[in-house]
């Protein structure tokens with residue numbers, strides 16, 4: 085068997101130094117205690133922790149208001165988001181806005197929308213386990229700073245990467261609309277929701293999304309009474 089050449093001592097030292105400096109950068113981004121500082125630090129970092137940085141135009145931290153009880157987590161930025169540097173601004177994002185407007189939630193004012201990864205995966209593929217794990221320090225910090233009451237997980241990718249118990253395959257038809265808690269964030273209630281892109285492909289899912297979004301409204305304390313009339317009429321989004 086061919087022996088691997090040992091790196092020169094200076095090469096190895098350089099590699100370790102780069103790693104240390106790199107982690108110091110991340111530690112600095114994560115050391116802040118205000119959301120504005122976190123976002124500023126992340127954008128300024130020009131993060132290269134995972135290969136997704138290679139294809140991005142803009143790093144996409146979020147969209148909306150960090151002073152909120154509701155955070156929505158999607159998969160990763162698409163082409164429109166990469167271009168704009170804002171989460172959920174394409175067709176799926178526009179549908180998401182309409183869905184939440186139907187329970188009187190303005191997605192720019194009343195919630196914060198983030199993604200599992202902050203840079204666009206090529207060809208809009210799902211992020212790999214390694215990419216999601218590497219970027220997870222950032223969404224974890226976002227949850228720590230925002231301290232939401234409810235986190236809506238938009239689609240299977242968000243659910244898979246946030247709940248470590250979902251390693252095996254699962255069915256969104258069974259999971260969507262369910263609530264759960266995680267030991268890691270005991271104060272947060274997580275709700276599984278369809279990704280709006282799924283509704284663009286399969287319009288039949290809209291009726292179920294309407295049921296789920298009404299449940300979410302009640303959980304947020306928006307009041308059942310306010311929703312009485314809407315329970316019978318599905319909006320035309």
Ligand code: SF4
Pocket residue numbers: 131132133134135136137143201202203218219
């Ligand atoms: S996806 Fe996350 S970890 Fe990867 S380069 Fe972008 S910000 Fe960094």
